[in-house]
Amino acid sequence: MPTGSAINIDEALHALPHYDKFCSVAELDAFAEELRGDPRFTVEVAGSSEKGAPIYHVRFGRGSLKAMLVGSIHCNEPIGGITVHGLMSLLRQGHPAVAEADVEWHIIPCIDPDGAKLNEGWTQQPFDIRAYMKGFHVQELGEQVDMTFPVQYKDISFDQPVPESRILMRLLDEVRPDFYYPLHNALAGGAFYVLKHDIGRERYQAFYDLLEESGLPLEQNIFHKVMCDEYGESVLSMPGIPNFYEFYAKSGAPPAEFIKFGETSSGYLASIKPQAQSLVVELPYLKHPITRSQKDTGESLRQLKIRQDADNKFIVTEILTAWDKVKDDLDADSALYRKVKQGTVASRDLLHEGMSASPEKTRDLLYNPSYGRTMTESERFTQHVMRLYMMSHVYEFVRLLKASQQTERVRQAIARLEPVFDELLDDIACGMDAERLEMVDHDTLARIMIGTGLVVLDAMLADRAE
Template sequence: MTASDKLVVGSPEDILRRAAAVPEYSGFPTLDELADRFAELERQHPELVSSRRIGTSRLGDPLRMYSIGDGSLSHLIVGGVHPNEPIGSWTAVHLLEQLIRDPGLGKALDAAWHIVPCIDPDGMRLNEGWFAKPGDRTAYFADFYRPAGDEQVEWTFPFDYKNAYFDRMMPETLALARAIDWTQPDLYVPLHNGEMGGVYYYLTRPVPELYEMLHRVPEALGLPLDKGEPEAGHLIELAPAIFTTGSLEEVYDWTESLGLDPFPEGSGGESSSAYAQQYGTLSLIAELPYWLHPDADDTTEIDESYGDLLKRTGRTLADSGAQLVELLERAQPHLTLNSPFMRASSRFVPMLVSSGEMSISRGEQTEAQRPATRAELFGCVEHLHMFRLRFGGMLLRALRAEATSGSASAELRRIADVLGETYESWSRESEDPRIQSIPVSKLVGVQYGAILAGAAHLAGVQ
């Protein structure tokens, strides 16, 4: 018997061993490959795995939930909540495979597990162009797609607060709500990921007992925590790189306090995690980067104030957004296709301006008048690069789709050429020889380890 055989299943050491044992994966599976993989696991193990249809996507794909185990706890794991975030595809596959192969794992964690491989298949198909080469940033941004806010499954749950109201739940959102209602989960893990820097987490409530393990899992796999700029200034940090999800009401009030529109046209609704809280659910989100950068966890102070950093990068982002707004306005009279790329661009392009204005407003606040850290510098600059390349690239896809369909006028082709040149210059500015791609197995390992840590905590495993 080896030392690892003596580990208590679900103990910290066992979780770290399991996270490190994730097999090598080549790229990410396409939607059809993912669906086939789950269907085959159910076919091979009908005595363990069952599935039920929870809905249908807008373009007709069946949405299925796979279940295994009969413990006293209920855990729901959902992939594809944002279709440009496919790390969770392999995490979902690996989790189900391990629960099939290792009955001791399921017994120790005392749960019925419910796994939705992908809740937004229509959106994920529009990202498949870069799935075979996830380390290639050029390919990633060129074939990137993220739905408009009011078409995101994650953010289209009902919301009613002050002047904000949203109730346009999509079929996929209704399916996810149905899955949450059916399973009433103790643990809910929507499988997200980020892009660049380090690992960070969200929890819907403080759970101090989890913080150490959430730090140890990426450390054991050689990945840094992201100690730079958080995704939003209102977030409460529970521990380094661990935040509360907060509420959309808090986002509204915080944005309003900065003098900005808290609910602009095209806004979505509440999150799936907020919807699950009616059942006392603990939601856990592990945000993982595709690429590493040494500055992501460097808290050394730099010779620039945090406020000046926010204002400087905010002005550049707002100016870049204004360029895209001008090109979009010029293109509008010539558009013939109501493509998802154009719908998303119409929402996100103006957001670059408002996001830049938000950074400028934050930079003027009293608490920002302190030295910035190298990690914050990296986070602000990467935020700028990410937004320009994501949404400039999507607008370019939208314009080129018109050309591909044969409906682009001469003026629209000229606008696409101008945007193409601008996009190429932004792409060159984002180049950094210190950027390193991360093996997919390590990313899956962190996400898988975080799921096991949350489940072990709720099961009372010591």
């Protein structure tokens, strides 16, 4: 860790509690309620989710620097729960490394409780690739908390924040944090980092040290790299709507047809407080020995991408065919129904360009010269991980079928689609050699996430003291 630090990061990380699983929404709510009885904390219900679940805002301390952390910013990303739980535990302990830092802490333990609960079928048990795909949920981009902040850019205009985004927007307006940490994570592979402002290459070594201590690699195959500046190895500048727009425009795809979502919470904060620092850590909870391999497979990267794109289109076509038969039998009040209707079904006429959930579009796969080469073992693994993520998205239609009234048409659709997905999952598992996947222990995940945030905070405090 950095020498001469204002925050003793090592001491803080050694004092973290033990975790053997991810936190449930109920556990995070209960912890927030416990803190309500501690006079050092201010705990409020900042608002309610669409389904009426409380969204807590926990405040601790006074300081010249305001820090805000937000859990479940994407509801399918559970590392944030143990991160906020760990930080709140340190503050309750009164651990001097954080409790006595010149920081005013603001913590939103779970900004999307409705969505997080829909993932608890896989987050509350030991990781299993099948349970993950069949218990996965995340909203379409235009319905996600972190992708529905107001924005106007060229012919893009979005002003439809979901209820949870409105709550977070109000908190950002009120607190105006100097340091903002929306807690994301990746699925498998290596870690990478995104920052609004560069803090200097020498400070990124502390990021790498935390990974190295845990035997985790840096991610080399970062899709976002084509949209961002590089501050350091696997450390990128924060992208926003302009970056996505220009990426699509460059590939030849009409941006306005694909950007049906808004700005991120970090982008919104930048619009009201440009000097604020934002950090995203894409930390995987699965590791695999092939992740580091730069061995050339001799196989075409473009060919694999196009094959997977074709398979993706096949399964979406099967879903659309089934939808036309069963749509009147489905539970229209379900979040799964809205996800399928606003995503897969609404993008029917754009399927020739690729899946709605994928940033990679077909014409880019066909013509981008950077894909005209052979791929490394690491790149091949990453492609199969991306495919698992895409298939988990569209499997939500089968989840919807199972949660709806079991009419004959619904039962027939399940019987048709379930084996198709099982076959695809077997192919993905084979492609990524899933038997060698290993879950990163929860203590390590919490340590890296909290440690990385404290490194950035410490750098900001040091810069203010100069």
